[in-house]
Amino acid sequence: MTNTNSDLKQAVLDVLDVIIHPDTAKSLVKSQRVQGLSIQNGGQVGFIIEIDGGPSPQADSLQKTIEEAVSQINGVSKVTVVMTSHSETPQSRPSSQPAMAPGATHRMQKGDGTATKDAKRPAKASSTPAERTSLPGVNAMIAIASAKGGVGKSSVTANLAVACAQLGLKVGILDTDVYGPSIPTMFGSSEIEPQQNKEGKLIPIEAHGIKTMSIGYLADTDAPMIWRGPVVVSAINQMMKDVEWGNLDILFVDTPPGTGDIQLSLAQRAPLTGAVIVSTPQEIALADVRRGVAMFHKTHTPVLGIIENMAWFDDPVSNNRTYIFGEGGAKKTAEALDIPFLGELPIVPKIRKDADNGTPAVLTNGPVQDSFRLIAEQIIASLDAPQGKAPPRIIFE
Numbered sequence: 001m002t003n004t005n006s007d008l009k010q011a012v013l014d015v016l017d018v019i020i021h022p023d024t025a026k027s028l029v030k031s032q033r034v035q036g037l038s039i040q041n042g043g044q045v046g047f048i049i050e051i052d053g054g055p056s057p058q059a060d061s062l063q064k065t066i067e068e069a070v071s072q073i074n075g076v077s078k079v080t081v082v083m084t085s086h087s088e089t090p091q092s093r094p095s096s097q098p099a100m101a102p103g104a105t106h107r108m109q110k111g112d113g114t115a116t117k118d119a120k121r122p123a124k125a126s127s128t129p130a131e132r133t134s135l136p137g138v139n140a141m142i143a144i145a146s147a148k149g150g151v152g153k154s155s156v157t158a159n160l161a162v163a164c165a166q167l168g169l170k171v172g173i174l175d176t177d178v179y180g181p182s183i184p185t186m187f188g189s190s191e192i193e194p195q196q197n198k199e200g201k202l203i204p205i206e207a208h209g210i211k212t213m214s215i216g217y218l219a220d221t222d223a224p225m226i227w228r229g230p231v232v233v234s235a236i237n238q239m240m241k242d243v244e245w246g247n248l249d250i251l252f253v254d255t256p257p258g259t260g261d262i263q264l265s266l267a268q269r270a271p272l273t274g275a276v277i278v279s280t281p282q283e284i285a286l287a288d289v290r291r292g293v294a295m296f297h298k299t300h301t302p303v304l305g306i307i308e309n310m311a312w313f314d315d316p317v318s319n320n321r322t323y324i325f326g327e328g329g330a331k332k333t334a335e336a337l338d339i340p341f342l343g344e345l346p347i348v349p350k351i352r353k354d355a356d357n358g359t360p361a362v363l364t365n366g367p368v369q370d371s372f373r374l375i376a377e378q379i380i381a382s383l384d385a386p387q388g389k390a391p392p393r394i395i396f397e
């Protein structure tokens with residue numbers, strides 16, 4: 001960040017410090033209601049304000065006051081305020097927890113408070129997948145999850161989405177991985193800034209035939225994200241609803257790794273049709289898979305299947321196959337948990353290289369494309385099967 005940006009940041013904080021929250025009669029800054037303040041090039045200011053309760057005329061008026069006050073600051077070209085609410089009050093934050101995410105940004109506009117309403121809605125045991133896909137125009141919403149980080153969840157999401165599009169489906173990806181949003185990089189779209197339509201909804205960025213929206217387009221991903229769980233969930237909830245997805249056959253959701261509170265809230269609140277779990281074959285990852293499956297069961301989200309990534313490596317020089325992370329562990333776990341096993345993907349340097357270059361490997365004809373297509377076909381078929389059960393597994397080498 002440049003000195004100018006630092007000065008501007010301080011000027012914004014100074015202005016917010018003198019704005020008093022009408023309910024608590026405390027300064028927004030002092031009551032730790034400002035999160036994720038960020039200044040983008042050209043004086044674009046974005047931040048989150050935590051409010052209590054859902055949308056209200058008071059919240060609207062507070063937002064207007066904030067926007068007007070900040071836009072008066074010399075050097076500010078655009079102000080975007082996200083109003084979020086959740087059940088925990090800012091005052092109950094442990095003092096060790098930072099109130100702000102330095103450098104993090106968020107350019108979405110005006111929360112609708114649905115996070116609060118949703119937080120009170122229990123996951124219905126009786127809900128069917130169809131009932132839970134409530135995003136208008138979106139036929140199915142599938143979470144790609146991994147209980148462990150770095151197992152290739154985003155790579156699988158990107159390639160699966162393109163494989164589904166190659167099979168003729170309209171596909172989108174919502175990247176909610178706040179800890180490392182990699183979809184913009186994998187689609188070569190990280191420099192593009194999403195625009196808004198007349199209703200203020202974000203227009204997804206289309207790349208390689210996929211509509212993408214990512215927290216990475218909205219945030220400074222070089223800055224550490226230290227948002228608290230409820231704020232993350234609220235921001236993601238807003239991302240889901242405030243994007244003009246249009247008509248989609250499948251919206252894949254790249255989720256943050258883990259099975260903590262954030263992931264549980266997401267599984268409860270997102271109108272998921274089902275979840276696909278990605279794992280590597282080793283035992284330590286598989287223990288996490290069990291936790292992930294349990295989490296989705298708890299929220300009555302059908303687990304459509306498990307994909308084993310980085311299953312083996314074929315050395316092109318020696319022609320030897322090495323099972324670097326062990327052999328067949330995810331398949332065994334799938335069998336033990338009575339969950340469809342969707343297939344295994346080897347370690348292929350092209351998958352990594354193409355991801356880094358912004359062109360998913362599945363775009364090139366060859367074995368990688370074949371593997372992802374087979375998995376995509378099973379997932380598509382599983383959407384029509386009762387209870388989200390996949391058809392018998394197709395074996396490929």
Ligand SMILES: Nc1ncnc2c1ncn2[C@@H]1O[C@H](COP(=O)(O)OP(=O)(O)OP(=O)(O)O)[C@@H](O)[C@H]1O
Binds near residue numbers: 150180350
């Ligand atoms: N089958 C594969 N072959 C080769 N490289 C792979 C494969 N799958 C993933 N990778 C590479 O491994 C790294 C981690 O993958 P990726 O970012 O998709 O994982 P992730 O589970 O989404 O990570 P995170 O937990 O950080 O979100 C990336 O560099 C990616 O290109």
